[in-house]
Amino acid sequence: MPAALSRRELFQTGGALVIGFSLRVKLSRAQATHGDGGAALTKPLDPSEVDSFLAIHADGSVTVYTGKVDVGTGLRIAVRQMAAEELGIPVERIALVEGDTGLSPDQGGTGGSTGLTRGGAEVRQAAATARQALEKLGYRPGGDIGSLIGGRRFNLKVDPKAPLQDPANYQVVGKPLPRPDIPGKCTAKGNYIQDFSLPGMLHGRVVRPPAAGAKLLSVDESSIRAIPDVRVVRVANFLGVTAPDEWAAVRAARELKASWSDWQGLPGSEDLERHVRESPVERDQVLTKADADVVAPAAAKQLSATYFWPNQSHASLGPSCALADMRPDGLTVWSSSQGTHGLRVSLAKIFGLPEAKVRVIYLEGAGSYGGNGNDDAAADAVLLSQAVSRPVRVQWMRQDEHGWDPKGPQQLLDLKAGITEDGRIVNWETQMWLPAATAGTRPFLGIDAAGLAQPHGQNAGQIAQNGDPPYAATPSPKVTVHWIKQTPLRISNLRAPGKIANIFAVESFTDELAAAAGVDPVAFRLRGLRERGNDPRALAAVERAAQMIGWQPRPSPNPKAAQGGLLVGRGFAYMRYKQAENYVAMAMEVAVDRAAGSVMVRRVACAHDCALVVNPDALRNQIEGCILQTLSRTLHEEVKFDHSRVTSVDWGGYPILRFPEAPSIEVALLNHPELPLLGAGEAATAPVAAALGNAIFDATGVRLRRVPFTVQRVKAALA
Amino acid sequence: MPAFGFQLNGRPVTVDSWDPAQPLLYVLRNTLGQHGPKFGCGLGQCGACTVLLDGQATRSCLLPVKSAAGHAVTTLEGLGTPEKPDVVQAAFIAEQAAQCGYCTNGMIMAAKALLAKTPHPSLDQAKQALAGNLCRCGTHTRILRAVMRAAEGRA
Ligand code: FES
Ligand code: FES
Numbered sequence: 047m048p049a050a051l052s053r054r055e056l057f058q059t060g061g062a063l064v065i066g067f068s069l070r071v072k073l074s075r076a077q078a079t080h081g082d083g084g085a086a087l088t089k090p091l092d093p094s095e096v097d098s099f100l101a102i103h104a105d106g107s108v109t110v111y112t113g114k115v116d117v118g119t120g121l122r123i124a125v126r127q128m129a130a131e132e133l134g135i136p137v138e139r140i141a142l143v144e145g146d147t148g149l150s151p152d153q154g155g156t157g158g159s160t161g162l163t164r165g166g167a168e169v170r171q172a173a174a175t176a177r178q179a180l181e182k183l184g185y186r187p188g189g190d191i192g193s194l195i196g197g198r199r200f201n202l203k204v205d206p207k208a209p210l211q212d213p214a215n216y217q218v219v220g221k222p223l224p225r226p227d228i229p230g231k232c233t234a235k236g237n238y239i240q241d242f243s244l245p246g247m248l249h250g251r252v253v254r255p256p257a258a259g260a261k262l263l264s265v266d267e268s269s270i271r272a273i274p275d276v277r278v279v280r281v282a283n284f285l286g287v288t289a290p291d292e293w294a295a296v297r298a299a300r301e302l303k304a305s306w307s308d309w310q311g312l313p314g315s316e317d318l319e320r321h322v323r324e325s326p327v328e329r330d331q332v333l334t335k336a337d338a339d340v341v342a343p344a345a346a347k348q349l350s351a352t353y354f355w356p357n358q359s360h361a362s363l364g365p366s367c368a369l370a371d372m373r374p375d376g377l378t379v380w381s382s383s384q385g386t387h388g389l390r391v392s393l394a395k396i397f398g399l400p401e402a403k404v405r406v407i408y409l410e411g412a413g414s415y416g417g418n419g420n421d422d423a424a425a426d427a428v429l430l431s432q433a434v435s436r437p438v439r440v441q442w443m444r445q446d447e448h449g450w451d452p453k454g455p456q457q458l459l460d461l462k463a464g465i466t467e468d469g470r471i472v473n474w475e476t477q478m479w480l481p482a483a484t485a486g487t488r489p490f491l492g493i494d495a496a497g498l499a500q501p502h503g504q505n506a507g508q509i510a511q512n513g514d515p516p517y518a519a520t521p522s523p524k525v526t527v528h529w530i531k532q533t534p535l536r537i538s539n540l541r542a543p544g545k546i547a548n549i550f551a552v553e554s555f556t557d558e559l560a561a562a563a564g565v566d567p568v569a570f571r572l573r574g575l576r577e578r579g580n581d582p583r584a585l586a587a588v589e590r591a592a593q594m595i596g597w598q599p600r601p602s603p604n605p606k607a608a609q610g611g612l613l614v615g616r617g618f619a620y621m622r623y624k625q626a627e628n629y630v631a632m633a634m635e636v637a638v639d640r641a642a643g644s645v646m647v648r649r650v651a652c653a654h655d656c657a658l659v660v661n662p663d664a665l666r667n668q669i670e671g672c673i674l675q676t677l678s679r680t681l682h683e684e685v686k687f688d689h690s691r692v693t694s695v696d697w698g699g700y701p702i703l704r705f706p707e708a709p710s711i712e713v714a715l716l717n718h719p720e721l722p723l724l725g726a727g728e729a730a731t732a733p734v735a736a737a738l739g740n741a742i743f744d745a746t747g748v749r750l751r752r753v754p755f756t757v758q759r760v761k762a763a764l765a
Numbered sequence: 766m767p768a769f770g771f772q773l774n775g776r777p778v779t780v781d782s783w784d785p786a787q788p789l790l791y792v793l794r795n796t797l798g799q800h801g802p803k804f805g806c807g808l809g810q811c812g813a814c815t816v817l818l819d820g821q822a823t824r825s826c827l828l829p830v831k832s833a834a835g836h837a838v839t840t841l842e843g844l845g846t847p848e849k850p851d852v853v854q855a856a857f858i859a860e861q862a863a864q865c866g867y868c869t870n871g872m873i874m875a876a877k878a879l880l881a882k883t884p885h886p887s888l889d890q891a892k893q894a895l896a897g898n899l900c901r902c903g904t905h906t907r908i909l910r911a912v913m914r915a916a917e918g919r920a
Contacts, residue, residue: 118865118902224861229847231866232857232873234801234840241800274783293784293791296807363805363813363901364867412805413865413902444806663861667907671864674903697810697899705895708905 091151096179096200098151099172100129106192107139110173113153113387114165115145116227118413119727120664121161123225127660128166131211131218132173134187145386145408155385157416157507157539162660163725174208176200213658213719220719222663227410239367239382239409244437247369248277249292250430251299252440252492253285254450257309257690269303278302279433282497286426288434296443310689312534319354319752322458325530328482333525334514340521342472345464347562351555352460354752355547357453357535357685359700364412365442366419366451370427372435376403381424382411389421392487393428396500415675416507417488417538419451425490445695450491453685454540455481455506455533457547461555463519469563471574474523476513476552480544481506481537482529488538506537509544511624512732515552516584517574535687542728545623546676546735550753553619553736557602557743566599567618567740568592575620583629583716587653588620590714591631594651602740603747612637612646617741619733628729629655629716632673634709636741643761645742647677647709654713654730657721669713669730676734678703682754769834773797774843785831790814792830793840801841801870805899812871812898816840822878841870844877853877856915857908864902871898876912885916 089111090098101109110129116122122144126137143149145156153165177185179202183194213219230236255262262283270276270287276298279286285304289295313321369380377399383389386406394404406424414420419442427440442450463474486501493500514523560570568588575584595616607613615638620631635649650673659665682701686694694700735753743749748763766781773793780796788807793799793816805813807826814826817839845851850858853876863869872895879886879894886894891912900908 118863118867120864224858227866228861228863229850229858231863231869232841232854233845233847233850234799234842234870235847236800236866238800238803238867240803241794291783292795293782293787296791297784361901362867363811363865363899364803365805410865412867415901441804444808444810667861667864667904670906671903674905675901678903696808697806702899702901703903703905705892705898705905705909706889708892708909711906 089149093151093153093168094203096172096175096202096204099169100176102191102195104192104196106135106190106196107141108133108135108191109141109143110169111143111150112165112169113145113150114156114161115384115386115408116410117156117382117384118410119161119668120225120661121165122227123223123664124162124660125166125169127218127221127223128162128170129173131216132170132177133191134177135191137218137223147386147390148405148407152387155388157384160725161727162723166660170210171206171208172204174210175202175205178205178208216719219658219660220717221661223661225664237410238364239369239380239411240364240441242369242380242409243439244369244371247437247439248288248290248434249295250286250288250427250438250440251295251443252426252446253287253299253302253304254446255283255306257306259309259311260306263305263307266303270298270301273298273301277434279430281429281433282495284429284492284495286430288430288438312687312689312691314689315356315685315687318356318456319458321534322456322479322530325479325532327528328531329529331527331529333510333527334522335524337521342464342520343466343470345472346467348462348464349555349558349562350460350462351558351751352458353547353551353554355457355550356753357456358540358679358683359448359453359685360415360418360451360540361683361700361702362412362414362418362447365444365447366423367411367439367441368420368424368427369437369439370424370431371437372428372431376405377428379404379406379424379428380409381406381420382409382414383420383424384414384417388487389424392500393425396493396498397428397432415541416543417452419447422450422491426492429492429496448700449692449695452488452536452538455509455537455544457509457544459513459548459551461551463555463559465559465563469565469570471515471517471519471559473521474515474519476523476525478510478513478525478527478548479530480509480527481533482531488536504533504537507539507543508624512545512548512621513552515556515574516578516620516622516625517556517571518577535685535692541675542731545732546679549619549621549732550735550739553621553733554739554749554751557617557740558749561602561743564601566601568597569599571618571620583655584620584622586716587629587631587655590653590716591633591651592618594653594712594714595633595635595649597633602744604744607745612639613745615741615743615745617737617739617744619736619740621733623729623732627724628726630729630733632733632737634737634741636738636745638742638745638760640746640764643757643764645681645755645760647707647738650709650711652711652713652730653716654726655716655718656724656726656729657718658723659715659717659719660723662715665715665726666713668726670711672728672730673711673734674703674708676731677707677738680735680738680753680755681707682756684754769830771833771835772837773799774839780830782830786829788826789816789828789830789833789838790825793825799840799842803867803870805867810899812875813868815871815874815898817874817878820878820881822875841873844873852918853880853915856911860907860911860914862904862907862911864904868898868900868904872900872908876915879912880916886912888913
């Protein structure tokens, strides 16, 4: 039984003593499931078992266990709705335990919009299996589930064929039920990792080097003598401090004098595009091949263009935080990691512990949008706890998060295509330069500094998808990826990995072709979609977004752009996420101040088809967030670095979107309850940059091919 | 240890701080158990740590505890509870105006300060009042709807 914490351990680690209210509820529920008061957490975790996902209590309430976590995304309500629908009980009767490796089955990390497609779907199938079994005992929806099985286990395998509720009869799925976490978040009753504490805990801070590859030469502990009760922890090049008082730890980390070796191994962000183009390529991969025997009709015009997307930070509003309690008999870690099960395996290996002795418990943090600094902070906390033999809470400072979170990758794309006399696409070719994925997990910063052995994998997710247009083209488009061996900064998956930049390039270039053909951009896309597959859902999305914004057919740029000192225009983009999932079409209205270089997005219209909608309001919240966050990434965000380190280490150096820039947003959900649901945590990000670039082109006649569209860059482009 | 007295949500409190320059935020969170205000940047750039100081929206990450002495501090805890939220909290809940919610404290406190001064702000005034508060999740439009809703007294 992995991670079976004894009752004593639970109490010692504070599991049931001082932790936040809802976790206490979770744990006592978990204990109640075996009716032994928690003598041992021997709950099954195997994802093939119904009992791994569900526990039905004597009072008829239910606990659902999921390995997927809610990172501010609404998963909590959506998974409850899916389970409630199958079990025939109200959502209020369901409690959720997320991402606790001692209680939740491993359902893979929370990423790639798999929270519901895998996480929710597995829970649903377990619930359907449970209902099948309960019906044999005479259960009818609304009946007393507790008296039938309350407090006992099903001891059943999940039946992949257990029938699901007919979508036509859905009572709970599809309703805009409010999220259970929001009242607490608005009244200081949230249950954030940052608010969590353990008895006897020390506060920890890590002192990062002034250059990414610098070695620690010496530390002058006398420099912080005046700060009370500080312990300095040094393990090879890992330098940290602990103190009972958090402010003491903050000041000590800030004031501790240390000398480091010089290191200048980075190319600098100023010259990143050239650096990427000249970087050694590990291998070329042809993703989609042009059909060799098809001869393209003659092109009337040939176009080519280069697009570039810089490194970006997850830039979580609250810096990463974790608590670790390393004891002789095992390790407990509290973390907002999006992959607690994976983190557990990694930490067990690094610290030489059997996996059964390591438990990682998820607590919500600030939104992470992929692999931010959370896992690194967890490793920092373990290192410090091990050194001081006390539970340690580590919270990164702002410069740690901006400076050291693994970054979204830089992406370079060359595109070329021709356009025929009658406006059809020929000989489309995309070339991408992307950081190669390598085997193994991402190295933890602190572990590297401490000189401990660990894997050094590199992976930023499925970053090569959506490099080809979804429109008819002759021959079919060719996409080649040049996988680059090394990349300057540590990288990880950042929301909609790779797709935003690829679609920025593909959909901007599509707009370039439409403009070259003198055709309205929406009409150009509609014809391209009709002539390639004629997918009614694609057409519906495009038509809906165009209608929502009041699209008037005409070619770009806008002949009447000048309006009261501003240049106004509209832009459009469409994509099917991963060429296989959600359909999203987006239209935007912008006003550009030529003199100031500022871009104001006035309106955004989005038509979104993710098949079955589980909770329309939680989904809208996600879509609106996708749009606003990606406007921010497109307008403002670029990680700056010199030859030694990241230099954009606060909100001044790495600005994000502000309230005065928030446009009005209209979202249409194209619901298909009869179809299997698709994840929706990131798809709506993907067309945003392209729609914005296309709108700026419409307004100004100038094509922006490099993000972010900062005031300086827009000004220079319009000069 | 030097002691500092102030009003917290209407009650007098006295706290010890080994460093009079310790930012109020740490005192609120660690000594007084006020978890509404959040550490976001410690630099006065994001607004996550906002409290009301004598009714003014104030960044507690920059305010030394000694400067809070003798003043009235209101935190998110001082407004209402999940069962009895105050009008701004209720409007945020009704509009479901949070994703991760890490910024929510600052948004609600800044909105409180705005509405105290300008009970019926225009949308532009609301945007300006929140211009110094960052939201990374992109909840801006919902937050603005919540502020306007609170101004209309619709809970
Ligand atoms: S934490 Fe105070 S402004 Fe950011
Ligand atoms: S809701 Fe996450 S930062 Fe605003």
